[in-house]
Amino acid sequence: MSHTMQFQLSRNSFGRLVLESAEHGRHEGVVPVRAFPVAAPDKGIALVSTDGHEVGWIDELSALNATTRALVEQELASREFMPELLQLVSVSSFATPSTWQVRTDRGPTELILKGEEDIRRIGREGLLVLDSHGVQFLIRDLAQLDRHSRRLLDRFL
């Protein structure tokens, strides 16, 4: 099993993360990448250099010291974009392509569903809705949606 490597993380004036480690040297612009963004978001995060190589590995976020962890979390937050669908307000039609007015944890927006196959099941209750511009909307638990949303969504499932 791999374990958390020894490295220092900082942010430079260009807003990039800089990693320094004995093993891999200094890398500017490393990005944290979750290995299992849906199944286990806080376990297993790789730090990947600009040329795509893994230069650091974090077994568990909670094992990091506070500053490093904050840096990683900030960077993750600015890279991850999977708005969580909280409510379907309305849909333009039950046939696709269909424009949905939705409320998400990142504010209200609209999305265009190109086809029913762009709604994918994740696990038991979860759904992933892929909009026509490539944004993925997550529904964590279908059962948690309100009746109206569920009824609308049901027509596409």
Next chain:
Amino acid sequence: MIFEQAANSLIPPAFPDAWQADLLAQLAEAETVLAWAEQDLDLQLCFGKGMLVLTAQRLLTKRAGEAEWQSHLLRDGLRLQQHDHAGVASLELFDAAARIAQWRYTLNHGPAAQHLIERFALQLDSLRSGQPVPEPEHAHCPKCKAELDADAEECPVCTREIHQPPSTWTLLRLWRFAKPYQGQLLLGFLLMLGSTAATLVSPYLTMPLMDEVLIPYQNGASIELSTVGLYLGGMLMAALVSWGLGWAKTYILALVSERISADLRTTTYEHLLQLSLEYFGGKRTGDLMSRIGSESDRISVFLSLHALDFITDVLMLVMTTIILFSINPWLALATLLPLPLIAWLIHLVRDRLRTGFEKIDRVWGEVTSVLADTIPGIRVVKAFAQEQREAARFREANKHNLYINDKLNKVWSLFSPTVSLLTDIGLLVVWAFGIWLIAHHNVTVGTLTAFLAYIGRFYGRLDSMSRIVSVTQKSAAAAKRIFDILDHVSNVPEPTRPVQLKQVSGQIELRDIRFRYGNRAVIKGLGLTIRPGEMVGLVGHSGSGKSTLVNLICRFYDVSEGAILLDGTDIRSLPVADFRRHIGLVLQEPFLFFGTIAENIAYGKPDATREEIIAAARAAHAHEFILRLPLGYDSLVGERGQGLSGGERQRISIARALLIDPRILILDEATSSVDTETEKEIQKALDNLVKGRTTIAIAHRLSTLRQADRLVVMDRGEIVEVGPHDELMAREGAYWRLYQAQARNVDTDPDDAE
């Protein structure tokens, strides 16, 4: 007003109206707006509207969620940079020391930002040099780089993203397929009218039979045989006429509906074949098969049986109503009383049933999909001993199917008995009211008998008519799923104004192309020009986008940005089939169709002569092994046909490519899956193929690309090196590292050598 007029002229007309007034307040006198990009996210990646404007002097921005505009004066050393990840793009402004500002947005605002970046760079250049910004001779579409007409507002290549949903009156849309048969349909309808009218004669005759024969007899009069014979004869005649007309009608309409659904099926399949690979990538084979196969059949059954019955029923209802009212309006009123109630009930259940049936269809697709996934992969399933798991997956899909069905059946099972109950109650009402009327001497017994005879049928039909709800919903759902295919516009659409290329010399130009699968950028700003007749070897490690590039050149997908030109013409303006005719493609996994070897070789040119086929096979070094097969060129291959080795299949597919004599040849790892001995054989075949054609060859073994004029080294969707073998070796760059790694017979990343 005057001020606004003056300033307005400096804002291009295409600038979004919503921002117009806001921006005007910010602009200095005579400040020209050069480019703009909207944002739909704030820095915390929450949705919100923002705007970035480039003027001749500065960048003006109002970020999402902020109240104030900010401005950054243009100065030397500034740099704008865009990159994207997981569907979100980020635009950053840097100077030499730090990041100054940042904007975030989803990808649909990407092209505008890209355009702004380019204008920004030009503007800075002119600031530095003091020269005015050179006006581009031709306007280029910011998205696809296609040249625009001076007066065109929108790019003709790009404005084809259609997000219009199809209408929900799906079944009526079947009219498009029924139209060619309208003559027969009309005839069928007239026959239907006749036969339905004929069936209504006999209950009518029960009335005089009762009142003029039976009742008088009961009261002591004798039975007059001639009258009885007349009435009974009339009934028999009516029955015979109705039988004859009914037969003719059913026959004609069944023929028509079968033809309609056959047309529907073939049209759908033809349309399906035109759709891009992207469509097939997102769909599952089983689902598509069930749509075209069983669901068009369901529509046919619906049209020939249920719809027909339903219309007959409606006709009967209308005629019966007329007759009943003409006999006795009051009794008629009582008879028709339960009707609205039943109609309301039907309406109530309709919606639930429709969605339920749509769901069942989808679940059914899921069940077939499991089969379609597993059966082709049966070797893998068995090799890993996963039969149990696959069986469980199927069971699971079936269980889901059962569950959905059960849920629906709850509603459905309640529905029919309720309708029956209501009709029974309706009969009761008629009996009660009828007896009351007779008792008050308004009505004869014969009339009541006739009424009961009529509404016996009438309500019987209502019950079966209520069934139409479910079948209509079922076939509407089926029709919707078929029209979903028909409505899908191909992602590689035929050009609206096709350009014909008379002579193709085979020059390919890739102009700053970008491509993404979903939100994953795979080709990132790639430019290359391949001369006619040149052989280019594409190398780079696995996943660097080589096959994707080939897919783009073949137009299996369309580029997201940029353009691919054949002899200077955008391939999107060439008819797709014409364009592909110029391309010979040999893939790593050759696919042979079920049929003879000769048919497989002639796949791209079905009218090829035997001599041509043999010549192609000879050139592909396939002739001799074909002759060794028991049936020679007539041996069956493909599914359940003669087994062939990988190298043999490959040579057949090379012969296939040779036969169409393409100007452009594309070899995607054509020799990667065979042993070195076979590779040599195939290599000889390829040497024949390559001569005089523009060739793009992808090969894992670099040694097979020795005769390439130029080698193109790709890495993560970009070209990192271009040049002939010797030059690249001398340069000791990425290619050299790849080569060294292979010489040492270890497969390493080129970057690892650093």
